[in-house]
Amino acid sequence: MSTSAFPLSPHNHQACMRETLAEAEALAATRGERLTPLRRRVLEIVLESHRPVGAYDVLGALARDGARPAPPTVYRALDFLRAQGFVHRIDSRNAFVACFAPAKAHRCHFLLCRRCGRAAEILDAALDQALAETARQAGFAAERETVEIAGLCADCREDASAGVGAA
Amino acid sequence: MSTSAFPLSPHNHQACMRETLAEAEALAATRGERLTPLRRRVLEIVLESHRPVGAYDVLGALARDGARPAPPTVYRALDFLRAQGFVHRIDSRNAFVACFAPAKAHRCHFLLCRRCGRAAEILDAALDQALAETARQAGFAAERETVEIAGLCADCREDASAGVGAA
DNA sequence: GCCGGAATGTTATGTTATAACAGCATCATG
DNA sequence: CATGATGCTGTTATAACATAACATTCCGGC
Numbered sequence: 001m002s003t004s005a006f007p008l009s010p011h012n013h014q015a016c017m018r019e020t021l022a023e024a025e026a027l028a029a030t031r032g033e034r035l036t037p038l039r040r041r042v043l044e045i046v047l048e049s050h051r052p053v054g055a056y057d058v059l060g061a062l063a064r065d066g067a068r069p070a071p072p073t074v075y076r077a078l079d080f081l082r083a084q085g086f087v088h089r090i091d092s093r094n095a096f097v098a099c100f101a102p103a104k105a106h107r108c109h110f111l112l113c114r115r116c117g118r119a120a121e122i123l124d125a126a127l128d129q130a131l132a133e134t135a136r137q138a139g140f141a142a143e144r145e146t147v148e149i150a151g152l153c154a155d156c157r158e159d160a161s162a163g164v165g166a167a
Numbered sequence: 168m169s170t171s172a173f174p175l176s177p178h179n180h181q182a183c184m185r186e187t188l189a190e191a192e193a194l195a196a197t198r199g200e201r202l203t204p205l206r207r208r209v210l211e212i213v214l215e216s217h218r219p220v221g222a223y224d225v226l227g228a229l230a231r232d233g234a235r236p237a238p239p240t241v242y243r244a245l246d247f248l249r250a251q252g253f254v255h256r257i258d259s260r261n262a263f264v265a266c267f268a269p270a271k272a273h274r275c276h277f278l279l280c281r282r283c284g285r286a287a288e289i290l291d292a293a294l295d296q297a298l299a300e301t302a303r304q305a306g307f308a309a310e311r312e313t314v315e316i317a318g319l320c321a322d323c324r325e326d327a328s329a330g331v332g333a334a
Numbered sequence: 335g336c337c338g339g340a341a342t343g344t345t346a347t348g349t350t351a352t353a354a355c356a357g358c359a360t361c362a363t364g
Numbered sequence: 365c366a367t368g369a370t371g372c373t374g375t376t377a378t379a380a381c382a383t384a385a386c387a388t389t390c391c392g393g394c
Contacts (some may be wrong), residue, residue: 005305036372055350070375075351077373091259092313094350094381111307122301130297131316134289138172139321140278146259146315149298154306203341222381237344242382244342261350261381 005111005120006153007050007100017047020100024086027102033084041065042077043098046087051117052095090119091146107131107145113153115160120153172278172287173320174217174267184214187267191253194269200251208232209244210265213254218284219262257286258313274298274312280320282327287320 007016024043028035035043045061046053059074078096081087087096088108097110097119109122127147135142152160174183191210195202202210212228213220226241245263248254254263255275264277264286276289294314302309319327 005307034372038373069373071351072353072375073373080372091315109301111302111305113307114310120305122305124297124301124304127297127301130291130294131314134276134291134294135278135316135318137291138278138287138289139324140172140280140316141319141324142316143281143318145317146313147298148258148313149302149307149309150312151302151310152308157306157308201340205342236342238382239344239384240342247341 005122006113006118006155007120013049016100017044020047020098020102024084024102027086028084031084033080038069038073039077039080042074043081043086046081046096047098050097050100050119052090052093052097052112052119054095058096088121090148092148092150107147109145109147110149111153112148112150113156114150115152115156118153122147122149172289173280173285173322174287180216183267184211187214187265187269191251191269194253195251198251200247205236205240206244206247209241210248210253213248213263214265217264217267217286219257219260219264219279219286221260221262225263255288257315259315259317274314276312276314277316278320279315279317280323281317282319282323285320289314289316 007013021040021044025035025040041062042058045058055071055074055078058078059069059071062069062074078087078089082089082096084102086099086102088099088110089096090110090112092112099108099121101121104123106121106123107128109124109127111120111122112118113120131145131147132142174180188207188211192202192207208229209225212225222238222241222245225245226236226238229236229241245254249256249263251269253266253269255266255277256263257277257279259279266275266288268288271290273288273290274295276291276294278287278289279285280287298312298314299309
């Protein structure tokens with residue numbers, strides 16, 4: 001019954017990934033940018049969950065593919081994907097999460113569940129407005145924002161209270 | 168003429184430091200916590216500017232004092248100071264900044280100027296409210312927030328436009 | 335003096351990220 | 365086809381940030 005920004009827990013993630021990947025490919029083509037096999041593979045790896053993954057986790061996944069790239073290879077691919085808005089960085093975790101709506105221009109604000117580990121992108125006009133107003137009042141020219149709210153998502157709150165005892 | 172959250176540029180920083188340090192000492196005493204010489208010295212080092220400093224910068228400063236502590240010493244002191252609210256962590260920079268109002272309970276939201284490097288703490292009820300409302304709508308139980316807005320502070324905007332040409 | 339807990343010291347290592355340069359692929363153009 | 369420009373990837377090395385695990389010391393209360 002929650003109006004959660006998180007994906008429904010048992011959603012069809014295969015379809016979710018496939019569609020997002022297709023969207024990224026279309027966007028890259030439109031922009032004349034090259035979503036090379038390596039970049040595409042890195043994006044797939046990050047898309048595999050709705051949880052932030054570390055650069056070295058990506059490195060590990062590539063290693064399991066058989067390639068044995070060094071860190072710069074991964075960081076370069078991630079830099080490209082970030083520049084395209086296909087992936088966002090979670091500063092409070094030194095990790096990266098896929099964007100599941102790369103076509104929409106948006107600010108990158110997140111909810112991070114400490115229990116299930118999922119990251120949800122927030123799209124909230126009132127919050128955007130409040131941030132803009134805060135900067136304006138200080139005479140500050142905002143260029144980039146890091147907004148990450150950590151806590152418990154709706155699903156995990158329910159599970160936790162169910163686990164403790166009375167519903 | 169800006170209502171800047173940043174300190175006035177040529178403020179009396181000696182007094183600023185001294186007062187904040189005294190406030191921290193009083194708070195620690197009240198709480199029965201021990202602001203030892205090491206912790207106090209680390210706090211002084213972080214207080215020396217309104218810019219975030221890295222843990223290894225602190226380490227360097229301690230080394231110049233003559234002590235040669237290893238990283239855990241610095242991280243432990245910083246952990247203590249953070250727990251007391253005397254220092255905050257800037258996630259987007261892996262760095263630490265002093266709190267100049269440690270007695271006031273507050274959420275830790277920052278403006279970060281990319282030109283002068285200063286960090287300003289934001290105290291904005293409307294922003295707090297918007298963040299709370301965003302979480303509430305998602306059924307999310309917020310526990311900690313990282314809010315860091317990077318850009319140009321009012322002083323640096325003026326300098327930059329002055330530098331370019333017409334005032 | 336002695337004990338217990340907190341603080342600090344010490345050693346080693348884990349984790350995240352980038353600099354610098356080499357090699358190779360792709361493609362437009364002569 | 366040769367050529368050179370550009371951009372992508374590979375490789376080596378190292379920088380920057382952070383913590384685990386255990387030893388020692390400090391300090392107050394008894």
